[in-house]
Amino acid sequence: xxxxxxxxxxxxxxxxxxxxxxxxxxxxxxxxxxxxxxxxxxxxxxxxxxxxxxxxxxxxxxxxxxxxxxxxxxxxxxxxxxxxxxxxxxxxxxxxxxxxxxxxxxxxxxxxxxxxxxxxxxx
Amino acid sequence: xxxxxxxxxxxxxxxxxxxxxxxxxxxxxxxxxxxxxxxxxxxxxxxxxxxxxxxxxxxxxxxxxxxxxxxxxxxxxxxxxxxxxxxxxxxxxxxxxxxxxxxxxxxxxxxxxxxxxxxxxxxxxxxxxxxxxxxxxxxxxxxxxxxxxxxxxxxxxxxxxxxxxxxxxxxxxxxxxxxxxxxxxxxxxxxxxxxxxxxxxxxxxxxxxxxxxxxxxxxxxxxxxxxxxxxxxxxxxxxxxxxxxxxxxxxxxxxxxxxxxxxxxxxxxxxxxxxxxxxxxxxxxxxxxxxxxxxxxxxxxxxxxxxxxxxxxxxxxxxxxxxxxxxxxxxxxxxxxxxxxxxxxxxxxxxxxxxxxxxxxxxxxxxxxxxxxxxxxxxxxxxxxxxxxxxxxxxxxxxxxxxxxxxxxxxxxxxxxxxxxxxxxxxxxxxxxxxxxxxxxxxxxxxxxxxxxxx
Numbered sequence: 038x039x040x041x042x043x044x045x046x047x048x049x050x051x052x053x054x055x056x057x058x059x060x061x062x063x064x065x066x067x068x069x070x071x072x073x074x075x076x077x078x079x080x081x082x083x084x085x086x087x088x089x090x091x092x093x094x095x096x097x098x099x100x101x102x103x104x105x106x107x108x109x110x111x112x113x114x115x116x117x118x119x120x121x122x123x124x125x126x127x128x129x130x131x132x133x134x135x136x137x138x139x140x141x142x143x144x145x146x147x148x149x150x151x152x153x154x155x156x157x158x159x160x
Numbered sequence: 161x162x163x164x165x166x167x168x169x170x171x172x173x174x175x176x177x178x179x180x181x182x183x184x185x186x187x188x189x190x191x192x193x194x195x196x197x198x199x200x201x202x203x204x205x206x207x208x209x210x211x212x213x214x215x216x217x218x219x220x221x222x223x224x225x226x227x228x229x230x231x232x233x234x235x236x237x238x239x240x241x242x243x244x245x246x247x248x249x250x251x252x253x254x255x256x257x258x259x260x261x262x263x264x265x266x267x268x269x270x271x272x273x274x275x276x277x278x279x280x281x282x283x284x285x286x287x288x289x290x291x292x293x294x295x296x297x298x299x300x301x302x303x304x305x306x307x308x309x310x311x312x313x314x315x316x317x318x319x320x321x322x323x324x325x326x327x328x329x330x331x332x333x334x335x336x337x338x339x340x341x342x343x344x345x346x347x348x349x350x351x352x353x354x355x356x357x358x359x360x361x362x363x364x365x366x367x368x369x370x371x372x373x374x375x376x377x378x379x380x381x382x383x384x385x386x387x388x389x390x391x392x393x394x395x396x397x398x399x400x401x402x403x404x405x406x407x408x409x410x411x412x413x414x415x416x417x418x419x420x421x422x423x424x425x426x427x428x429x430x431x432x433x434x435x436x437x438x439x440x441x442x443x444x445x446x447x448x449x450x451x452x453x454x455x456x457x458x459x460x461x462x463x464x465x466x467x468x469x470x471x472x473x474x475x476x477x478x479x480x481x482x483x484x485x486x487x488x489x490x491x492x493x494x495x496x497x498x499x500x501x502x503x504x505x506x507x508x509x510x511x512x513x514x515x516x517x518x519x520x521x522x523x524x525x526x527x528x529x530x531x532x533x534x535x536x537x538x539x540x541x542x543x544x545x546x547x548x549x550x551x552x553x554x555x556x557x558x559x560x561x562x563x564x565x566x567x568x569x570x571x572x573x574x575x576x577x578x579x580x581x582x583x584x585x586x587x588x589x590x591x592x593x594x595x596x597x598x599x600x601x602x603x604x605x606x607x608x609x610x611x612x613x614x615x
Binding site: 090091092093117118119121137139140141142143144150152153156158159160 | 184186189439445448552553
């Protein structure tokens with residue numbers, strides 16, 4: 038039993054140590070264009086098909102995310118964050134902005150046909 | 161879920177909080193460093209356990225543990241305590257029935273949160289701490305026992321004897337049916353479908369209980385089997401009626417092997433892995449390109465994950481020599497005999513997968529429970545509480561906790577398998593015979609970490 042405990046404790050220390058290590062490093066993914074200027078996502082919705090379609094997009098916490106929507110029919114985007122925002126858009130071009138205030142993976146989903154547009158990786 | 165959204169029209173934003181099945185934001189992926197550290201730890205632990213630890217089996221269900229304090233045994237065996245737990249179970253059942261039948265078809269109906277979060281996920285920590293809690297609370301057991309007593313028969317016996325070769329198979333199928341409802345059906349947040357599923361479950365349990373007696377609940381109720389399996393990792397055991405306190409490892413060794421145990425474990429692990437996988441960007445993009453068949457693809461993937469886990473485990477178990485005198489059925493008996501050892505790996509991964517979900521949506525559910533009819537009531541006084549999102553705001557801590565749970569599960573699993581191998585395998589196969597099982601376990605743990613990292 039002592040052996041096992043030693044191994045377990047060792048492993049957890051290793052794992053947690055690595056976790057803390059990663060914490061202290063600045064997260065550089067996607068940070069260059071998103072910290073101050075925010076992130077812009079071009080969305081096209083034509084013939085019941087949406088683009089992007091399930092892409093992962095990294096955004097900084099509390100930064101602005103702008104959706105440039107070009108659609109041939111009106112529709113709704115649901116933002117599956119704790120705040121649960123909703124974006125209604127008309128046919129044609131429109132621009133919508135939101136801010137996600139909690140870290141996590143937030144799906145932005147079109148409803149009508151239920152299609153995931155993007156997964157925002159908020160950190 | 162179109163109907164749900166139309167019915168939610170006109171409600172405030174908060175009412176639609178859960179408008180995507182259950183759950184808003186999901187956990188961030190764990191970092192590369194953490195994933196690699198976890199994988200290295202899993203490998204190191206596995207071989208350390210194999211080479212460094214004991215050479216004779218340690219755990220023997222016939223002798224392990226010491227009796228719990230007399231007052232505790234007296235308490236849990238007392239009629240008052242049993243009746244109290246049964247009353248609590250019945251109260252939860254009545255509340256669920258009330259919100260299911262008379263509640264509104266809205267996501268703020270607490271029905272969904274109670275079913276998918278408090279019961280389904282909450283039963284894991286509850287059973288880890290308290291032991292086989294579902295068995296003690298199960299309202300269907302209570303009702304079944306009540307019927308039997310009314311007509312003057314013995315609730316333990318039904319019309320027929322439960323066939324041994326059925327084992328845990330009904331529970332495995334029930335678990336698969338539940339994860340299908342939750343993950344694949346697309347109806348998981350629709351009141352009518354979920355209610356129908358629950359009605360079918362209640363009907364099957366009551367008929368099964370009437371036909372086979374209480375054995376049916378112990379081996380056929382998916383939630384009781386799940387709870388009792390997890391309870392083997394608690395410190396609470398029983399032998400010949402005596403309440404025992406023993407180490408989770410010794411307790412795990414006392415798990416009775418029955419047909420279908422591998423299937424139960426495979427469904428639990430496979431479906432949780434599928435839950436991670438189905439939200440990954442790769443899978444979402446793939447299924448959305450094949451829109452007409454995405455439902456079929458999800459069905460196939462769920463079954464594929466469960467069968468895959470079962471096969472990897474079974475192959476890992478049988479790649480050894482056995483002694484026919486010790487195991488008359490030969491190698492084909494080994495997967496069931498070793499199945500207990502993947503339970504900790506499964507539980508570690510489930511804890512990692514659901515930790516923040518349970519904490520945050522559990523709070524959400526407690527708040528919603530105060531307004532069962534969705535008309536603005538605050539019956540329990542919890543309606544004004546706000547959800548504490550501390551875990552979501554501390555993703556590094558959350559990620560470390562998740563990896564720690566996975567690794568802890570792996571350690572316990574490997575030790576359990578090692579001890580069982582020493583008991584079952586012939587001496588000259590005791591080291592080499594464990595290698596393939598060890599490889600399967602490392603595959604599960606690293607696979608789980610990979611999913612936490614990539615989705």
